[in-house]
Amino acid sequence: MKKDVVFVQGNEACVRGALYAGLDFFAGYPITPSTEIAELLSRRLPAKRGKFIQMEDEISSMCAIVGASLTGKKVMTATSGPGFSLKQEALGFAVMTETPCVIVDVQRGGPSTGLPTSVSQGDVMQARWGTHGDHAVIALTASNSQDVFAITVEAFNLAETFRTPVILLLDEVVGHTRERLVEPKAGEIDVVERLKTSVPEGTDYHPYLPREDGRLPMSDFGGVHRHHVTGLAHDMWGFPSNKPDVVYGLMHHLIDKIEGHVNEITRVKEFFVDDAECLLISYGSAARTTRHVVENRRARGEKLGLLELQTLWPFPADLVRERCASANHIIVVEMNMGQILGEVKKVVKNPDGVFLANRIDGGFITPADVLNIIRITQGKGV
Amino acid sequence: MAVKDYIRKRFFPHIWCPGCGHGTVMNAMIRAIENLGLEKNIIAVVSGIGCSARINGYLDFHTLHTLHGRALAFATGVKLSRPELTVVVPMGDGDACAIGGNHFIHAARRNIDITAIIMNNSIYGMTGGQYSPLTGYDDFATTAPFGNIDPSFDVVKLATGAGASFVARTTTYHVTSTIKILEKAITHKGFSVVEILSQCPTQFGRRNKIPSVVDMLNSYKTDTTPIGSKEKEKNPDLMERGIFIQEDRPEYCTEYDKVIERASKGR
Incomplete structure (x- = not known):
């Protein structure tokens, strides 16, 4: 084909x-x-x-x-x-x-x-x-x-x-x-369509009342349900409310619907992670450089692994903690001053064993930038 | 349908101060829609932030209460993605002419079929009476305790210069003509701007020695005159009211249909 x-x-x-x-x-x-x-x-x-x-x-x-x-x-x-x-x-x-x-x-x-x-x-x-x-x-x-x-x-x-x-x-x-x-063929990747309310015209539609599964069916502007949408704290009708119990429920709903589904939202790619003694964590274009380093060093028998994050938020804390558990060193490779490094340090058992390989000068991070940090973790100096 | 059929009764009484002109504007808006016989399901009212923005919570249409100054930007998304909707955007001084000034001139330039109602009360009411770009020279406000030195925008000239194809000015004193003007503005295909002088006795009147609502309304009667009247020649300080611009010009969504047609031919 x-x-x-x-x-x-x-x-x-x-x-x-x-x-x-x-x-x-x-x-x-x-x-x-x-x-x-x-x-x-x-x-x-x-x-x-x-x-x-x-x-x-x-x-x-x-x-x-x-x-x-x-x-x-x-x-x-x-x-x-x-x-x-x-x-x-x-x-x-x-x-x-x-x-x-x-x-x-x-x-x-x-x-x-x-x-x-x-x-x-x-x-x-x-x-x-x-x-x-x-x-x-x-x-x-x-x-x-x-x-x-x-x-x-x-x-x-x-x-x-x-x-x-x-x-x-x-x-x-x-x-x-x-x-x-x-390019994937139609149907090769699932596409989620908008969940629309089945509430018929004339019956009360609550735009912010979650179903049992937590999802909120929507009704289009221009449809049969005329509802209110506001940036103010609001009740299940969508109308402003500053009642503490309503606001409490809204805040928890907004945060829990995402933080409570981390596993469902998490996407990662793993390269030689299982037996890695030195685990590199990276994402975006920095992960290309990191993957190159890992594959090269593996060929020489060095036990490096790459955990490539595709979901950054909500941060996959449990997964990262678990993957890092058996590695001696963790190196986060990113082109900033350690924005994901801090998240990794938060979740691992030994935050002092987490190092940063980075670049912030506009240049693309090179294998040498990563290898320099690997050498330090190996006690070889730069 | 009666006026009461267009409102969400359970939210009354409304939040506006006694004597505020915004209720009059809402009433005129409903009557215009009623006179036009528009279906409630085809109307979307998109507002920003402030006293004026609260209008749409009381109206039984599709209502979107957005961010300060951004109502027209949200409304542009609603209208372009669903052109069959009648989109009305009530705004205050800040929404239309300060934080939202950029969106105002660009919506006018595109001539997108939206009706913008600017409720000019010369003050920021909800935050407690600070001067706005529509506050007059030498007027007082909580942030202009020694008198305002900012010149104000002339909304009609601003809208005209930016390219709105329907521009009108009226006041809360002239309710009957306000209804008629709103009917024409809503029916007009293109960007319609209706400036409505709307009194704010609490935040503007009190600080400017016109605490009486009756006096404020009377000033709308005595200080304005219909466009082209002889009174204006005698007294050039009078503010003109009526329809300044009403022109047929290419409307944005209709123009976009042409883009779709060209794209489907592969041009």
Whole structure:
């Protein structure tokens, strides 16, 4: 059977994954290094009777996709660090109103304008805590075009399943590396459709009353149930409430629906993890370098392993603790000052045995950067 | 249907202060919709934050209470993804002309079929009376204790300059014409802006020596005049009210349909 093979950038793999997942509406604003996503969708979406709009700024792009999602559409926006900062308030609105949407952040060097065309993974904590207030969030990542395609479909699936914004943390290297993608056939990857209420017209519909399985069926704007959606703390009808018991229930629901399903949300890839004496933990493009190091050293008989995280938030604490239990050393490889390092240290038995191999100068992390740290853990010095 | 059929009765009495003009605006809005005979299920009311934004909680339509200043951005998403909906966006001074000013001019420029109602009360009411971009020169506010030195926006000129294809101004004193104007604004295909001067006795009136609601309403009568009246020639300080712009121009969602058509032909 002839395979659907294309040679594409990660940004295009993301676009193809989004369309595979059923994307209907995209709003965005040009920003390097994510712009290709908007450019491609301006062409591809109208061709399938979807809608693309270039808004006046990053904030309005985020707002527009939330508005469109409420009419029953699958929606996405794409940006990079500075734009991701601007979207945070509206991202919190999507958290509070439980509106499914996907936000792609193709990370570049920060802070501020930083290094617009260089790679970084500095937005991991912004994805977790960028919007104000206690909340839970889902953030996914991937290290190559093939995985970007699949994880983008996953992002849409999780957004629908948990009625939440899902952040897709790509980076400049993943976004711009052009490589082989075998495009999955329709049906090859499951696609989760919007769960819509079966409550008939004339019967009370409670937009925020979870079913027994915890899911909340939606009703489209323009449908037969006229309901209220607000960023204020609200009751099961969607109307504002500041009653402590209602607010308590809402906060716990918003956090528990995600933190309570970590296993369901966790995606990892494992390379030689089982007998690894030195376990490397990495994600995104940094995991490409790490995998190269691990495979090379394995060939020489060194017991290195790679745990590649694709779900960063909610952090898969139990899984990481378990995989790290039998390794002598843990090295976290990332292009920031240790944003995931801190999470790993939090969950392992011996935090002092966790080291950071990183790069924060805009250059892509090299095998030498990782090997230098491995040598230190082996007591060889640099 | 009667007016009461358009409201969510269980949330009354409303939160607005005694004498506030916003209830009058809501009433006029409902009557306009009733006169037009619009189905409740095809109406979406998208609001921002502030006293004005609370209007949609009381209305039995699809209602979206969003972020400060961002109502038009959310509304653009709703309208473009579902153009068959009638989208109305009530906003206050800040939503429309300060924090949301950018979205306002760009929605006008696109000429997307949304009706923006700007309830101009010259003040930030909900936060307790700070000056807004619609507060007059020399007026007092909690953040302008020595008098306001900021010039104010003229909403009609701003909307006109930004490209809105329907622009009107009215007041809460002129209720009958407000209803008529809203009917035309909602029916108009394109971006419609209706500025409604709406009194805030609590936060504006008290600080500016017009604490009486009756006096505030009377000032809307005495200080305004219909567009093109002779009174304006005699007294250039009078503010004109009525419909300033009503033009047929390409509407955004209709234009986007052309994009879809071109894309499906592979152009």
